[in-house]
Amino acid sequence: MSSQSRDADVIIIGGGIAGLGAGLRLKDRGLDPLVLEAESRVGGRMTTDRVNGFVVDRGVTLFGNGFGSMRALVKRLRLSPLVCKGKFSVGIQDATGCRGYRGGRFADLLLDRGISWRARLASVRFGLDLLRHHRDLVHGCSTRSGSLDGEDARTYFQRIGGEEVFDRIFLPGLNGPVGGAVDTSSRVILMQVLWNLLVRGQWNLTDGVDRIPEAVASEIRVLTEARAFHVEQKDSGVQVEAEVKGKQQTFRARAAIFAVPGQLVPAICPSLPEEILAVLCRTQYSRIVNAAVALSTPPNTPYAGYAFTEDVVPGAEIEMEHLRAPNRCPIATGMAGVFLWDTPQRRRLDAGDESLKQQASDVVEQNFPECRGKVLFVHLVRWNIGIAQFPPGRLRQMTALRKQLAVWNSPFDLCGDYLDGLSSEGALRTGEEAAHRTAKKLAQ
Numbered sequence: 001m002s003s004q005s006r007d008a009d010v011i012i013i014g015g016g017i018a019g020l021g022a023g024l025r026l027k028d029r030g031l032d033p034l035v036l037e038a039e040s041r042v043g044g045r046m047t048t049d050r051v052n053g054f055v056v057d058r059g060v061t062l063f064g065n066g067f068g069s070m071r072a073l074v075k076r077l078r079l080s081p082l083v084c085k086g087k088f089s090v091g092i093q094d095a096t097g098c099r100g101y102r103g104g105r106f107a108d109l110l111l112d113r114g115i116s117w118r119a120r121l122a123s124v125r126f127g128l129d130l131l132r133h134h135r136d137l138v139h140g141c142s143t144r145s146g147s148l149d150g151e152d153a154r155t156y157f158q159r160i161g162g163e164e165v166f167d168r169i170f171l172p173g174l175n176g177p178v179g180g181a182v183d184t185s186s187r188v189i190l191m192q193v194l195w196n197l198l199v200r201g202q203w204n205l206t207d208g209v210d211r212i213p214e215a216v217a218s219e220i221r222v223l224t225e226a227r228a229f230h231v232e233q234k235d236s237g238v239q240v241e242a243e244v245k246g247k248q249q250t251f252r253a254r255a256a257i258f259a260v261p262g263q264l265v266p267a268i269c270p271s272l273p274e275e276i277l278a279v280l281c282r283t284q285y286s287r288i289v290n291a292a293v294a295l296s297t298p299p300n301t302p303y304a305g306y307a308f309t310e311d312v313v314p315g316a317e318i319e320m321e322h323l324r325a326p327n328r329c330p331i332a333t334g335m336a337g338v339f340l341w342d343t344p345q346r347r348r349l350d351a352g353d354e355s356l357k358q359q360a361s362d363v364v365e366q367n368f369p370e371c372r373g374k375v376l377f378v379h380l381v382r383w384n385i386g387i388a389q390f391p392p393g394r395l396r397q398m399t400a401l402r403k404q405l406a407v408w409n410s411p412f413d414l415c416g417d418y419l420d421g422l423s424s425e426g427a428l429r430t431g432e433e434a435a436h437r438t439a440k441k442l443a444q
Protein backbone atom coordinates (compact mmCIF):
# COMPACT_ATOMS: atom_id res chain seq x y z
CA MET A 1 0.00 0.00 0.00
CA SER A 2 1.54 3.35 -0.96
CA SER A 3 1.81 6.01 1.73
CA GLN A 4 -0.51 8.27 -0.35
CA SER A 5 -3.36 5.75 -0.22
CA ARG A 6 -3.07 5.37 3.57
CA ASP A 7 -5.06 7.34 6.13
CA ALA A 8 -2.64 6.45 8.95
CA ASP A 9 0.11 4.00 9.86
CA VAL A 10 -2.07 2.39 12.52
CA ILE A 11 -5.80 2.67 13.05
CA ILE A 12 -6.88 2.19 16.65
CA ILE A 13 -10.48 1.16 17.13
CA GLY A 14 -11.73 2.52 20.45
CA GLY A 15 -10.74 5.72 22.24
CA GLY A 16 -10.79 4.53 25.86
CA ILE A 17 -7.60 4.81 27.91
CA ALA A 18 -6.18 1.61 26.33
CA GLY A 19 -6.60 2.90 22.76
CA LEU A 20 -5.39 6.40 23.60
CA GLY A 21 -2.37 5.03 25.46
CA ALA A 22 -1.55 2.93 22.40
CA GLY A 23 -1.89 5.98 20.14
CA LEU A 24 0.48 8.10 22.20
CA ARG A 25 3.12 5.36 22.30
CA LEU A 26 2.89 4.85 18.53
CA LYS A 27 3.38 8.59 18.00
CA ASP A 28 6.45 8.41 20.27
CA ARG A 29 7.82 5.72 17.96
CA GLY A 30 7.52 8.08 14.97
CA LEU A 31 4.35 6.49 13.59
CA ASP A 32 1.12 8.19 12.57
CA PRO A 33 -1.83 6.68 14.50
CA LEU A 34 -5.53 7.48 14.03
CA VAL A 35 -8.06 6.64 16.77
CA LEU A 36 -11.67 5.93 15.79
CA GLU A 37 -14.03 6.40 18.74
CA ALA A 38 -17.72 5.53 18.45
CA GLU A 39 -18.95 8.03 21.04
CA SER A 40 -18.91 11.82 20.83
CA ARG A 41 -16.08 12.04 23.37
CA VAL A 42 -12.99 10.02 24.19
CA GLY A 43 -12.28 8.15 27.43
CA GLY A 44 -14.79 5.27 27.33
CA ARG A 45 -15.20 4.25 30.96
CA MET A 46 -12.84 7.04 32.06
CA THR A 47 -15.18 10.00 31.51
CA THR A 48 -16.65 12.76 33.66
CA ASP A 49 -20.03 14.52 33.56
CA ARG A 50 -20.39 18.05 34.90
CA VAL A 51 -23.92 18.68 36.15
CA ASN A 52 -25.13 21.85 37.95
CA GLY A 53 -21.66 22.48 39.38
CA PHE A 54 -21.12 18.84 40.46
CA VAL A 55 -18.24 16.88 38.92
CA VAL A 56 -19.28 13.25 38.45
CA ASP A 57 -16.70 10.67 37.41
CA ARG A 58 -18.82 8.18 35.50
CA GLY A 59 -16.67 5.03 35.66
CA VAL A 60 -13.09 5.30 36.98
CA THR A 61 -13.20 7.17 40.28
CA LEU A 62 -9.76 6.51 41.75
CA PHE A 63 -6.20 5.47 40.95
CA GLY A 64 -3.91 3.36 43.13
CA ASN A 65 -0.47 4.53 44.23
CA GLY A 66 0.91 1.53 42.36
CA PHE A 67 -0.49 2.75 39.02
CA GLY A 68 2.97 3.59 37.67
CA SER A 69 2.00 3.91 34.00
CA MET A 70 -0.95 6.19 34.77
CA ARG A 71 1.20 8.37 36.99
CA ALA A 72 3.87 8.61 34.29
CA LEU A 73 1.20 9.54 31.75
CA VAL A 74 -0.19 12.26 34.03
CA LYS A 75 3.32 13.69 34.46
CA ARG A 76 4.00 13.63 30.76
CA LEU A 77 0.68 15.39 30.07
CA ARG A 78 1.65 18.07 32.66
CA LEU A 79 -1.39 17.25 34.77
CA SER A 80 0.62 16.60 37.96
CA PRO A 81 -0.56 19.85 39.63
CA LEU A 82 -4.08 18.38 39.58
CA VAL A 83 -3.08 15.21 41.45
CA CYS A 84 -4.42 14.95 44.98
CA LYS A 85 -3.85 12.19 47.48
CA GLY A 86 -6.90 10.23 48.54
CA LYS A 87 -7.48 9.08 52.10
CA PHE A 88 -9.68 6.05 52.00
CA SER A 89 -11.60 4.44 54.80
CA VAL A 90 -14.58 2.16 54.51
CA GLY A 91 -17.36 1.49 56.98
CA ILE A 92 -18.79 -1.99 56.66
CA GLN A 93 -22.28 -2.28 57.97
CA ASP A 94 -23.72 -5.62 59.05
CA ALA A 95 -26.66 -6.54 61.29
CA THR A 96 -24.56 -5.81 64.39
CA GLY A 97 -23.47 -2.30 63.39
CA CYS A 98 -20.80 -0.44 61.38
CA ARG A 99 -17.07 -1.08 61.70
CA GLY A 100 -14.40 0.97 59.95
CA TYR A 101 -11.18 0.10 58.14
CA ARG A 102 -8.63 2.63 56.91
CA GLY A 103 -6.72 2.30 53.65
CA GLY A 104 -3.11 1.24 54.24
CA ARG A 105 -3.80 0.23 57.88
CA PHE A 106 -3.80 -3.53 57.90
CA ALA A 107 -3.78 -3.43 61.70
CA ASP A 108 -7.42 -2.29 61.64
CA LEU A 109 -8.30 -5.83 60.62
CA LEU A 110 -6.21 -7.43 63.34
CA LEU A 111 -7.52 -5.15 66.08
CA ASP A 112 -11.14 -5.51 65.00
CA ARG A 113 -13.02 -6.75 68.07
CA GLY A 114 -16.11 -7.45 65.97
CA ILE A 115 -14.50 -10.57 64.43
CA SER A 116 -13.28 -13.78 66.05
CA TRP A 117 -9.66 -14.70 66.82
CA ARG A 118 -9.82 -17.32 64.07
CA ALA A 119 -10.82 -14.59 61.58
CA ARG A 120 -7.98 -12.37 62.80
CA LEU A 121 -5.52 -15.21 62.38
CA ALA A 122 -6.79 -15.76 58.82
CA SER A 123 -6.28 -12.03 58.19
CA VAL A 124 -2.64 -12.43 59.22
CA ARG A 125 -2.25 -15.34 56.80
CA PHE A 126 -3.87 -13.28 54.08
CA GLY A 127 -1.63 -10.29 54.83
CA LEU A 128 1.47 -12.48 54.58
CA ASP A 129 0.25 -13.84 51.25
CA LEU A 130 -0.21 -10.28 49.97
CA LEU A 131 3.31 -9.35 51.05
CA ARG A 132 4.82 -12.51 49.60
CA HIS A 133 3.25 -11.90 46.17
CA HIS A 134 3.08 -8.10 46.08
CA ARG A 135 5.37 -7.74 43.07
CA ASP A 136 3.03 -9.89 41.00
CA LEU A 137 -0.08 -8.01 42.08
CA VAL A 138 0.61 -4.72 40.31
CA HIS A 139 -2.24 -3.96 37.89
CA GLY A 140 -1.13 -4.46 34.32
CA CYS A 141 1.45 -7.09 35.29
CA SER A 142 -0.90 -10.06 35.58
CA THR A 143 1.34 -12.06 33.28
CA ARG A 144 3.37 -12.67 36.47
CA SER A 145 0.54 -13.81 38.70
CA GLY A 146 -0.57 -16.97 36.87
CA SER A 147 0.35 -19.21 39.81
CA LEU A 148 -2.28 -17.41 41.95
CA ASP A 149 -5.05 -17.81 39.39
CA GLY A 150 -6.08 -21.38 40.26
CA GLU A 151 -8.97 -20.87 42.71
CA ASP A 152 -11.82 -18.48 43.41
CA ALA A 153 -11.71 -16.02 46.29
CA ARG A 154 -14.18 -17.92 48.49
CA THR A 155 -12.31 -21.23 48.14
CA TYR A 156 -9.05 -19.49 48.97
CA PHE A 157 -10.43 -17.93 52.16
CA GLN A 158 -11.96 -21.27 53.17
CA ARG A 159 -8.54 -22.88 52.70
CA ILE A 160 -6.84 -20.42 55.03
CA GLY A 161 -9.62 -20.62 57.64
CA GLY A 162 -10.98 -17.18 56.74
CA GLU A 163 -14.67 -17.80 55.90
CA GLU A 164 -15.74 -15.26 58.51
CA VAL A 165 -13.36 -12.52 57.45
CA PHE A 166 -14.40 -13.14 53.82
CA ASP A 167 -18.16 -13.02 54.48
CA ARG A 168 -18.09 -10.09 56.88
CA ILE A 169 -15.39 -7.87 55.38
CA PHE A 170 -14.06 -8.72 51.93
CA LEU A 171 -17.30 -9.88 50.31
CA PRO A 172 -19.25 -6.72 51.19
CA GLY A 173 -16.19 -4.43 51.01
CA LEU A 174 -14.94 -5.44 47.58
CA ASN A 175 -18.12 -6.38 45.72
CA GLY A 176 -18.49 -2.85 44.31
CA PRO A 177 -14.99 -2.63 42.77
CA VAL A 178 -15.36 -6.06 41.12
CA GLY A 179 -18.90 -5.46 39.86
CA GLY A 180 -20.69 -7.65 42.40
CA ALA A 181 -18.66 -10.75 41.63
CA VAL A 182 -16.27 -11.28 44.56
CA ASP A 183 -17.63 -14.78 45.14
CA THR A 184 -16.78 -16.03 41.65
CA SER A 185 -13.64 -13.95 40.97
CA SER A 186 -10.22 -15.49 40.92
CA ARG A 187 -8.46 -14.87 44.23
CA VAL A 188 -5.73 -13.00 42.37
CA ILE A 189 -8.24 -10.31 41.36
CA LEU A 190 -9.25 -9.77 44.97
CA MET A 191 -5.60 -9.60 45.99
CA GLN A 192 -4.82 -7.12 43.20
CA VAL A 193 -7.69 -4.79 44.15
CA LEU A 194 -6.74 -4.89 47.82
CA TRP A 195 -3.04 -4.40 47.21
CA ASN A 196 -3.31 -1.65 44.61
CA LEU A 197 -6.13 0.43 46.03
CA LEU A 198 -6.43 -0.23 49.73
CA VAL A 199 -2.97 -1.23 50.94
CA ARG A 200 -0.93 1.12 48.73
CA GLY A 201 -3.39 4.04 48.92
CA GLN A 202 -4.97 6.16 46.24
CA TRP A 203 -4.88 9.39 44.28
CA ASN A 204 -7.21 11.36 42.07
CA LEU A 205 -7.42 14.52 39.95
CA THR A 206 -9.15 17.63 41.25
CA ASP A 207 -10.97 18.38 38.00
CA GLY A 208 -12.25 14.89 37.14
CA VAL A 209 -10.56 11.84 35.64
CA ASP A 210 -11.49 12.78 32.07
CA ARG A 211 -8.65 15.32 32.06
CA ILE A 212 -6.31 12.40 31.26
CA PRO A 213 -8.00 11.01 28.10
CA GLU A 214 -8.86 14.52 26.90
CA ALA A 215 -5.21 15.57 27.23
CA VAL A 216 -3.99 12.49 25.33
CA ALA A 217 -6.55 13.13 22.59
CA SER A 218 -5.19 16.63 22.11
CA GLU A 219 -1.81 15.12 21.17
CA ILE A 220 -2.90 12.51 18.61
CA ARG A 221 -5.40 12.30 15.75
CA VAL A 222 -8.83 11.16 16.95
CA LEU A 223 -12.14 10.93 15.10
CA THR A 224 -15.15 10.84 17.42
CA GLU A 225 -18.61 9.55 16.40
CA ALA A 226 -16.67 7.06 14.25
CA ARG A 227 -17.93 3.53 14.83
CA ALA A 228 -15.89 0.83 13.07
CA PHE A 229 -18.09 -2.03 11.86
CA HIS A 230 -15.85 -4.08 9.57
CA VAL A 231 -12.10 -4.59 9.54
CA GLU A 232 -10.12 -6.83 7.21
CA GLN A 233 -6.61 -7.44 5.97
CA LYS A 234 -6.12 -5.94 2.49
CA ASP A 235 -3.19 -5.18 0.14
CA SER A 236 -0.48 -5.86 2.77
CA GLY A 237 -2.29 -3.63 5.23
CA VAL A 238 -5.75 -3.23 6.76
CA GLN A 239 -9.03 -1.72 5.64
CA VAL A 240 -11.52 -0.36 8.17
CA GLU A 241 -15.15 0.41 7.34
CA ALA A 242 -16.70 2.87 9.76
CA GLU A 243 -19.76 5.00 10.16
CA VAL A 244 -18.50 8.52 10.79
CA LYS A 245 -21.11 11.05 11.90
CA GLY A 246 -23.78 9.02 10.12
CA LYS A 247 -21.83 8.48 6.86
CA GLN A 248 -19.96 5.36 5.79
CA GLN A 249 -16.22 5.88 5.32
CA THR A 250 -13.29 3.61 4.43
CA PHE A 251 -9.89 3.93 6.10
CA ARG A 252 -6.65 2.23 5.12
CA ALA A 253 -3.55 1.69 7.23
CA ARG A 254 -0.57 -0.60 7.70
CA ALA A 255 -1.98 -2.10 10.91
CA ALA A 256 -4.93 -1.93 13.30
CA ILE A 257 -5.28 -2.26 17.07
CA PHE A 258 -8.63 -3.30 18.54
CA ALA A 259 -9.03 -1.30 21.77
CA VAL A 260 -12.64 -2.30 22.43
CA PRO A 261 -13.97 -4.88 24.92
CA GLY A 262 -12.91 -8.33 23.64
CA GLN A 263 -16.39 -9.72 22.98
CA LEU A 264 -17.05 -6.89 20.47
CA VAL A 265 -14.06 -7.77 18.27
CA PRO A 266 -15.36 -10.95 16.52
CA ALA A 267 -18.32 -9.12 14.91
CA ILE A 268 -16.01 -6.36 13.62
CA CYS A 269 -13.25 -8.68 12.39
CA PRO A 270 -14.61 -12.20 11.75
CA SER A 271 -11.50 -13.16 9.75
CA LEU A 272 -9.26 -13.38 12.85
CA PRO A 273 -7.96 -16.90 13.58
CA GLU A 274 -10.59 -19.20 15.12
CA GLU A 275 -8.64 -19.77 18.34
CA ILE A 276 -8.34 -16.02 19.00
CA LEU A 277 -12.03 -15.41 18.22
CA ALA A 278 -13.01 -18.20 20.61
CA VAL A 279 -11.04 -16.66 23.49
CA LEU A 280 -12.38 -13.16 22.75
CA CYS A 281 -16.00 -14.40 22.65
CA ARG A 282 -15.65 -15.61 26.24
CA THR A 283 -14.91 -12.07 27.56
CA GLN A 284 -17.41 -11.12 30.22
CA TYR A 285 -18.27 -7.88 31.95
CA SER A 286 -20.68 -7.29 34.79
CA ARG A 287 -23.27 -4.56 34.58
CA ILE A 288 -23.12 -1.79 37.13
CA VAL A 289 -24.89 1.52 37.77
CA ASN A 290 -23.27 4.63 39.20
CA ALA A 291 -25.91 6.94 40.66
CA ALA A 292 -24.49 10.24 41.91
CA VAL A 293 -26.81 11.61 44.57
CA ALA A 294 -26.28 15.39 44.88
CA LEU A 295 -27.05 16.70 48.38
CA SER A 296 -27.65 20.24 49.63
CA THR A 297 -25.79 19.29 52.86
CA PRO A 298 -22.92 16.79 53.03
CA PRO A 299 -23.58 13.75 55.19
CA ASN A 300 -21.84 13.73 58.53
CA THR A 301 -19.72 10.61 58.09
CA PRO A 302 -16.42 9.34 59.48
CA TYR A 303 -15.78 7.10 56.43
CA ALA A 304 -15.16 7.84 52.75
CA GLY A 305 -17.08 4.74 51.67
CA TYR A 306 -19.80 2.45 52.98
CA ALA A 307 -20.40 -1.19 52.14
CA PHE A 308 -23.11 -3.50 53.41
CA THR A 309 -23.62 -7.18 54.01
CA GLU A 310 -26.36 -8.79 51.89
CA ASP A 311 -28.82 -8.97 54.79
CA VAL A 312 -28.54 -5.21 55.38
CA VAL A 313 -28.50 -3.62 51.88
CA PRO A 314 -28.08 -6.09 48.98
CA GLY A 315 -26.18 -5.00 45.85
CA ALA A 316 -25.16 -1.45 46.80
CA GLU A 317 -22.25 0.58 48.14
CA ILE A 318 -21.70 4.29 48.73
CA GLU A 319 -18.66 6.46 48.09
CA MET A 320 -18.47 10.02 49.38
CA GLU A 321 -17.59 11.95 46.25
CA HIS A 322 -17.21 15.32 48.03
CA LEU A 323 -14.33 13.79 50.04
CA ARG A 324 -12.62 12.37 46.96
CA ALA A 325 -10.94 15.56 45.75
CA PRO A 326 -11.39 19.33 46.05
CA ASN A 327 -13.84 21.12 43.73
CA ARG A 328 -16.11 18.14 43.19
CA CYS A 329 -19.23 19.93 44.51
CA PRO A 330 -20.41 23.52 45.04
CA ILE A 331 -19.41 24.91 48.46
CA ALA A 332 -21.31 23.41 51.45
CA THR A 333 -22.98 20.71 49.36
CA GLY A 334 -22.16 17.00 49.18
CA MET A 335 -22.40 14.06 46.80
CA ALA A 336 -22.80 10.37 47.50
CA GLY A 337 -21.90 8.01 44.66
CA VAL A 338 -24.14 4.97 44.99
CA PHE A 339 -23.00 1.93 43.01
CA LEU A 340 -25.71 -0.65 42.33
CA TRP A 341 -25.38 -4.17 40.91
CA ASP A 342 -27.42 -7.36 40.57
CA THR A 343 -27.19 -10.05 43.23
CA PRO A 344 -28.43 -13.66 43.02
CA GLN A 345 -31.34 -12.59 45.27
CA ARG A 346 -32.11 -9.28 43.63
CA ARG A 347 -31.90 -8.14 40.00
CA ARG A 348 -31.75 -4.44 40.74
CA LEU A 349 -30.59 -3.23 37.32
CA ASP A 350 -33.62 -4.46 35.34
CA ALA A 351 -35.53 -1.56 36.90
CA GLY A 352 -36.10 1.66 34.94
CA ASP A 353 -33.96 4.78 35.46
CA GLU A 354 -36.44 6.55 37.74
CA SER A 355 -36.70 3.49 39.98
CA LEU A 356 -32.88 3.22 40.19
CA LYS A 357 -32.61 6.91 41.08
CA GLN A 358 -35.15 6.37 43.84
CA GLN A 359 -33.26 3.29 45.08
CA ALA A 360 -30.03 5.32 45.23
CA SER A 361 -31.73 8.18 47.14
CA ASP A 362 -33.27 5.67 49.53
CA VAL A 363 -29.91 4.03 50.27
CA VAL A 364 -28.42 7.45 51.11
CA GLU A 365 -31.38 8.73 53.14
CA GLN A 366 -31.72 5.51 55.12
CA ASN A 367 -28.06 5.45 56.06
CA PHE A 368 -27.64 9.16 56.74
CA PRO A 369 -30.83 10.48 58.36
CA GLU A 370 -29.37 14.02 58.25
CA CYS A 371 -29.71 13.84 54.43
CA ARG A 372 -33.46 13.22 54.41
CA GLY A 373 -35.14 15.76 52.15
CA LYS A 374 -31.68 17.12 51.09
CA VAL A 375 -31.42 15.33 47.71
CA LEU A 376 -31.03 17.93 44.93
CA PHE A 377 -30.93 15.46 42.02
CA VAL A 378 -29.62 12.04 41.06
CA HIS A 379 -27.37 11.66 38.02
CA LEU A 380 -27.53 8.09 36.72
CA VAL A 381 -24.91 6.31 34.61
CA ARG A 382 -25.59 2.76 33.41
CA TRP A 383 -22.67 0.57 32.36
CA ASN A 384 -23.83 -2.51 30.48
CA ILE A 385 -20.18 -3.25 29.78
CA GLY A 386 -18.99 -2.37 33.28
CA ILE A 387 -16.34 -4.37 35.11
CA ALA A 388 -14.27 -7.10 33.41
CA GLN A 389 -14.83 -10.53 34.94
CA PHE A 390 -12.03 -12.91 35.83
CA PRO A 391 -13.13 -16.28 37.13
CA PRO A 392 -10.18 -18.57 38.02
CA GLY A 393 -8.06 -19.36 34.96
CA ARG A 394 -9.13 -16.38 32.84
CA LEU A 395 -6.04 -14.31 33.60
CA ARG A 396 -3.83 -17.23 32.63
CA GLN A 397 -5.78 -17.53 29.38
CA MET A 398 -5.15 -13.82 28.74
CA THR A 399 -1.44 -14.24 29.44
CA ALA A 400 -1.33 -17.05 26.87
CA LEU A 401 -3.15 -14.80 24.38
CA ARG A 402 -0.65 -11.97 24.95
CA LYS A 403 2.26 -14.35 24.35
CA GLN A 404 0.55 -15.42 21.12
CA LEU A 405 0.12 -11.76 20.08
CA ALA A 406 3.84 -11.13 20.59
CA VAL A 407 4.75 -13.65 17.88
CA TRP A 408 1.69 -13.23 15.66
CA ASN A 409 2.52 -12.45 12.08
CA SER A 410 -0.49 -10.24 11.46
CA PRO A 411 -1.24 -6.51 11.10
CA PHE A 412 -3.75 -6.81 13.95
CA ASP A 413 -3.30 -6.44 17.70
CA LEU A 414 -5.49 -6.17 20.80
CA CYS A 415 -5.63 -4.17 24.00
CA GLY A 416 -8.08 -3.33 26.79
CA ASP A 417 -8.72 -4.05 30.44
CA TYR A 418 -10.13 -7.53 29.72
CA LEU A 419 -6.55 -8.64 28.92
CA ASP A 420 -5.20 -7.73 32.34
CA GLY A 421 -7.52 -7.31 35.30
CA LEU A 422 -10.18 -4.74 35.94
CA SER A 423 -8.43 -1.40 36.24
CA SER A 424 -7.61 1.59 34.10
CA GLU A 425 -3.93 0.91 34.82
CA GLY A 426 -4.19 -2.57 33.31
CA ALA A 427 -6.02 -1.11 30.29
CA LEU A 428 -3.36 1.55 29.76
CA ARG A 429 -0.49 -0.91 30.08
CA THR A 430 -2.06 -3.31 27.55
CA GLY A 431 -2.46 -0.36 25.16
CA GLU A 432 1.18 0.60 25.52
CA GLU A 433 2.18 -3.03 25.08
CA ALA A 434 0.10 -3.38 21.88
CA ALA A 435 1.71 -0.20 20.52
CA HIS A 436 5.17 -1.58 21.25
CA ARG A 437 4.40 -4.89 19.46
CA THR A 438 2.85 -3.11 16.48
CA ALA A 439 5.73 -0.65 16.12
CA LYS A 440 8.17 -3.55 16.22
CA LYS A 441 6.28 -5.42 13.50
CA LEU A 442 6.07 -2.35 11.28
CA ALA A 443 9.79 -1.70 11.65
CA GLN A 444 10.60 -5.14 10.30
Ligand SMILES: Cc1cc2nc3c(=O)[nH]c(=O)nc-3n(C[C@H](O)[C@H](O)[C@H](O)COP(=O)(O)OP(=O)(O)OC[C@H]3O[C@@H](n4cnc5c(N)ncnc54)[C@H](O)[C@@H]3O)c2cc1C
Pocket residue numbers: 013014015016017018019036037038039042043044045046058059060061062063226227228229259260261264268288289290383385386387415416417418422423424425427
Ligand atom coordinates in the same frame (compact mmCIF):
# COMPACT_ATOMS: atom_id res chain seq x y z
C1 LIG B 1 -18.51 1.98 37.39
C2 LIG B 1 -17.06 1.71 37.12
C3 LIG B 1 -16.10 2.11 38.06
C4 LIG B 1 -14.74 1.89 37.82
N1 LIG B 1 -13.83 2.35 38.73
C5 LIG B 1 -12.52 2.24 38.46
C6 LIG B 1 -11.58 2.86 39.32
O1 LIG B 1 -11.94 3.52 40.28
N2 LIG B 1 -10.26 2.72 39.01
C7 LIG B 1 -9.84 2.06 37.89
O2 LIG B 1 -8.63 2.00 37.64
N3 LIG B 1 -10.71 1.46 37.05
C8 LIG B 1 -12.05 1.55 37.31
N4 LIG B 1 -12.96 1.00 36.44
C9 LIG B 1 -12.46 0.21 35.30
C10 LIG B 1 -11.97 1.12 34.17
O3 LIG B 1 -12.99 2.02 33.86
C11 LIG B 1 -11.63 0.30 32.94
O4 LIG B 1 -10.79 -0.76 33.28
C12 LIG B 1 -10.91 1.12 31.86
O5 LIG B 1 -11.41 2.43 31.77
C13 LIG B 1 -11.08 0.36 30.54
O6 LIG B 1 -10.47 1.06 29.48
P1 LIG B 1 -10.49 0.46 28.00
O7 LIG B 1 -9.85 1.44 27.13
O8 LIG B 1 -9.97 -0.94 28.05
O9 LIG B 1 -12.05 0.29 27.64
P2 LIG B 1 -13.17 1.40 27.45
O10 LIG B 1 -12.98 2.52 28.37
O11 LIG B 1 -14.47 0.67 27.50
O12 LIG B 1 -12.92 1.95 25.97
C14 LIG B 1 -13.38 1.29 24.82
C15 LIG B 1 -13.82 2.37 23.84
O13 LIG B 1 -14.15 1.75 22.60
C16 LIG B 1 -15.25 2.44 22.04
N5 LIG B 1 -15.86 1.56 21.04
C17 LIG B 1 -16.58 0.42 21.25
N6 LIG B 1 -16.94 -0.14 20.08
C18 LIG B 1 -16.40 0.65 19.11
C19 LIG B 1 -16.39 0.58 17.66
N7 LIG B 1 -17.03 -0.39 17.00
N8 LIG B 1 -15.74 1.57 16.96
C20 LIG B 1 -15.10 2.58 17.62
N9 LIG B 1 -15.08 2.69 18.98
C21 LIG B 1 -15.71 1.72 19.71
C22 LIG B 1 -16.12 2.74 23.25
O14 LIG B 1 -17.04 3.79 22.99
C23 LIG B 1 -15.06 3.12 24.30
O15 LIG B 1 -14.80 4.50 24.30
C24 LIG B 1 -14.33 1.21 36.64
C25 LIG B 1 -15.29 0.81 35.69
C26 LIG B 1 -16.63 1.07 35.93
C27 LIG B 1 -17.64 0.67 34.89
